[in-house]
Amino acid sequence: MRRTSSPRRTRRPSRVSTTRPPSSPTAAAPATSTAIRRSQPLQEVCPDRIIESRMRRSIADGRLCRLALIVLAALGARGAFAQLPISGPARLVNVIEVNDHEDQVDLTMVFNCSMRFITSLPASEGRQVHIQLAPMPDCGVSQLSQLLAETPPVSGGANIITAARVDSMAPGQITVTLDFKKSERFVIAQGVDPRGLRLRLIDRARGHGKILVGQATEAVSNFAINLDSQPKPFAPADVELAHERLKVPAFVSEAVVDGEKWYRLRVGPIERRSEADRLLNLALPDYPRAWLAIGDDAVTSDLNAAMAQVALPPIERIGSDAPLPPEALKSTMADARAALAARDYPKAIALLTKLQRQPEFPDRAHAQELLGLARERSGQLAHAKAEYEEYLRRYPHGEAAERVAFRLRILRAAEAKARTGREGSGETQGWEVTGGVAQLARYDGSRLSNGAPPPNSQPLPASPTVTNNALFSDVDLLARRRGETLDWIGRLAAGYDKSFSKDQFALGNPTRVSLASIEVLDRSLGLLGRVGRQVSNANGILGSFDGLFLSWQFKPSWAVNAAAGYPVEQLILAPQTQERFETLALAYTPPNAHWDGAVFAATQQFQGLRDRQAVGLEGRYFVARASLVAVLDYDTAYHSLNTASVLGTLQLPAHWSVSFDAERRNSPVLTTRNALIGQNFTDLVQLEQVFTPAQIYQLALDRTPVTDNYSVTATRPLGPRFQLTTIVSATQTGAAPASGGVAAVPASGLLLTYQAQLYSSNLWHPGDFSVLSFTHGNTEVGRIDSLGATTRFPIWGAWRLGPRLTIDRLNTTTSNGSTETTYIPSLLLDYQRGNKLFQLDMGGELGKREALLQLQNGAFVQTQNTTRYYISVSYRISFQ
DSSP, X not given: OOOOXXXXXXXXXXXXXOSOOOSSOBOSOOOTTOSSOOOOBOOOSSOXXXXXXXXXXOOOOHHHHHHHHHHHHHHHHHHHHTTSOOOSOOOSEEEEEEEEETTEEEEEEEESSOEEEEEEESSSEEEEEEEEEEEOGGGOOOTTXXXXXXXXXXXXXXXXXXXXXXEOSSTTOEEEEEEEEEEEEEEEEBOSSTTEEEEEEGXXXXXXXXXXXXXXXXXXXXEEEEEEEESSOOOHHHHHHHHXXXXXXXXXXXXXXXXXXXXXXXXXXXXXXXXXXXXXXXHTTTOTTOEEEESOSHHHHOTTOOOOOOOOOOOOOTTOSOOOOHHHHHHHHHHHHHHHHTTOHHHHHHHHHHHHTSOOOTTHHHHHHXXXXXXXXXXXXXXXXXXXXXXXXXXXTOTTHHHHHHHHHHHHHHHTTBTTOSOTTOOOOSEEEEEEEEEEEEEEEEEEEEOOOOTTOOOOOOOOOEEEEEEEEEEEEEEEEEOSSEEEEEEEEEEEEEEOOOSTTOOOOOEEEEEEEEEEEETTTTEEEEEEEEEEOSTTOOEEEEEEEEEEEEETTEEEEEEEEEEOSBTTSOOOTTEEEEEEEEEEOOTTBSEEEEEEEEEEEETTEEEEEEEEEEEEEEETTEEEEEEEEEETTTTEEEEEEEEEEEEOGGGOEEEEXXXXXXXXXXXXXXXXXXXXXXXXXXXXXTSOHHHHHHHHHHTOOEEEEEEEEEEEEETTTEEEEEEEEEEEEOOXXXXXXXXXXXXXXXXXXXXXXEEEESSSSTTOEEEEEEEEEEOSSEEEEEEEEEEEEEEETTEEEEEEEEEEEEEEOSTTOXXXXXXXXXXXXXXXXXXEEEEEEEEEEEEEEEEXXXXXXXXXXXXXXXXXXXXXXXXXXXXX
C-alpha cells in the first residue's frame, strides 16, 4: 500500500504563514514544511537504566494478558478509523507523557506542530514551572494572534504532576504550566526534532551511574554522623534519643558487610563540613564509636528522595498585628539575630514570630527565613519545614529563595528514613491504575471587513463570519505492577475530536491514539523492553513511532539502547509499514560524575529509498551553578550536518542567571521525503516516475536550507516579589535554490528579536502572579512591536481570575507598506483543587490595517478591519 502524505507535509509554506492551524493531530515527527526550525538538545542527565537488585523472578498474573489485549486492540482497531476524513483544527499540545522509574523521571511533551523553546520560569527548580514556547510556521499561527487555553492530557505521573495547563501570556506564544507535587529540580531542552520537548527531574536519579549535581563547596549537602552500628535493628527509642541529644534528624540506614546486614544509627544530612565536625564532637561523649560519613547512603546523597508527608502547623497570616514603628521593627530584628547567635532559640522564635505577624516591611522576608532556621536548630523540624515552605510561597524570587529551598530539601530528605530506617518509597505489590479524562469545547469566530473604498469606487460587500468550533475529548490510562523482579506498565492515551465547522477545512472527526504501549522491566537482568505506540526524542529517534524499544544496563555505568519500528506522522492513521527506522545507542555515565554522554547511529527507509542515515552524539555536563548540553547529528549519506547545538546555563554573582543557545541545523531535518516539498506528487513512488534516485536525493538537499539560531536569556530577581527576564535572539535561514519545478526561496537575512518580561508574585494579594512583557523584533514580513500585561490572582477558594491585554503593531516591509494595529483583550477563569481542573477562557481581537490594498477581485480599499471573538471551556478529572 502506498503512503499518502498529508498536504501539509508536501508543500512548503512561506516562512511567515497565515494559514489556518493544522487540520489534523500529528505525531512528534519531522515537520518537512517547517521553514524555520529551532530546538535545543534534550538529553538525559542520568543513564537510561540502572538496575542493581537481583531477586527471584515473580510471575505476572492474568490481568497483564488482558491489559495487553486491550492495548494492542486499540492499535489494531484504529485501522477502521484510518479511512475517515481528517477533522478541523487540532490543539497545539497533544499529550504529556511521564516515565517514572526508580532511577529517573522523564516528562515528554508531544506537540501537534513544531515549537521553538524560548525560556522557562524558574530556570531549574521550583514547585511550578512556566515553559514559554513559540509555534513555528507549520502550526499556521499568526505571530500576533492570541492563542486559546488548553488542558493537555497527562499520561502517568499522578504522584509527580498535579496539573498541566496551556495558555498564552504573550502574542503568538504559548506557556505550558506544570504544577509539581513538591519542589523539583529539572532540566529542559529539545531533541533533533522540535515537535517534542523533554524535561528531566535530575535529583530523582537513584543508582550508581548518575550525574552528580552537587551544591557549591561551601554548602555541601551529603554529610552524616554515624553514631553506632550493630547487626540487629535499632529500637525507635534509640532513634528518638539520638534526635533529642543532637537536635538534628535521626534515622537508621542499612549496609551489607562481608555478606552480613548491619544497621547504622545516623543523624543528618548536614549542610556544611564545619557543622558536621561540631556535631561529631558533640556526639562523641555519648557515642564513642561515632564517625563522619560522606555521601554513602540514599538520604545523604539524594536530597529529593521520596518522603512521608507530615501534617504541618498552621502559618500565621501576614499582618495580623498592628504595625510597629520602623525603629521598633529594626530593634526587634537585632534582638532576634542576637538571640539566634547566642543559641537562645526560644527567645529568637518568639521575637521572629512577632515580626512574622507584622504587615510587609523591608526585612519581612529575612525574618521569615530566620524563623525557619531558629525552629530547625531548636529541633522543631516540622515547624521549620513549614516556615521554609511559607517563605517560598510568599517570596518565590526572594534573595534567599535558593538557600531556603536547599535547606528545605535537607529536611525533606531526612524524612525518608526518619524514625523507621525504611525507604520512604518502598515497592508496592499488585496493580496500580491511574489516569484521567478531559474535554475541551471551543468556539472561535472571525470576520475580515473592508473599509471605505477610494473615491469613485463601488462599495464592497461585507465579508462573512468564519467560525471554527470543535470538541476535544481525551482519556489516559496507566496501569503499573511493581513486582519483586519484574515491573509492568501499560499505557494508553487516546482522544476523539468532533468538529462543528461547515467550511472546507472541516474534513471529518478523527479518533486519535497518542500512546499505546506495554513495558516490562527485569531488575535482575537490567533489561527494559517497550512495545507499541511510544515517543522518544533522544538517540536519533524523531518523535512518535510504532515499534519496539530495548534498553540493557550491562554494567553500572554502561547501557545500550535500541529501537526499531515505523514512524508515526498522523496520530489518526494506522501504522504505515512502508516507512521504517532503526537506531542503536551506547550511553556512558561515570559513577558520581558531573557529566554523561552517548553515541548513536540511525537509519530510516521510505518507500524503498534511503530516507535518513545518521550518526551523532549527546553530552551533558552539570555542576552546582552551571550546565552544558550538546547534541550533534550528522547524515553520513548526504554528508550534511543535521544538527549542532549547545545549550548552557550559568549562575552569576548578584543573583543573575544567564542561559545561552547556539545552534546550526537543517530546517527541516534532512530526509529524502523533503524532495516532495513544493511538488504535486504525494509520494516518492510517483516522484520516481519523473526523476532518477540521484535527482530525488538532490531535490531533497535543495529543499532543506540551513538555519542558524542564537539566543541569550538573562534573569535577575528584583527584591522578593519581582523578577526581570531579558531575551535577545537572532536567526537566519539560508536560501533554497530552484530545482525540479519548484521556485527558489531567498535567504531570510539576520532577524533580531528583543524581549523583556517583568514577573511579579504576591504583589496585590498572596498567591497572585503577573507578567508585563515587551517585544520588538524583525520578521520577513516587517517589524513587530508588542506590549502585553497578564495577571492571575485568587478570588475565592480554589478559583483564580486572569485578565489579559495585549497591544500589537506590525509595520510591513512589503510593497504596500501597511501598518496593522491589534488590541487583544481576554479573561481566563480557572479552578484547581485536588484532582480537578476547570478553565474558562474568553476574549477577542480588534485589528485595523491601513494601506492602499488591492483585493482579489481587483478593487482597492484603504483599510481592513479584523474582528475575532472566542470562548473555550475545558476540564480535567484525574484518578489514582
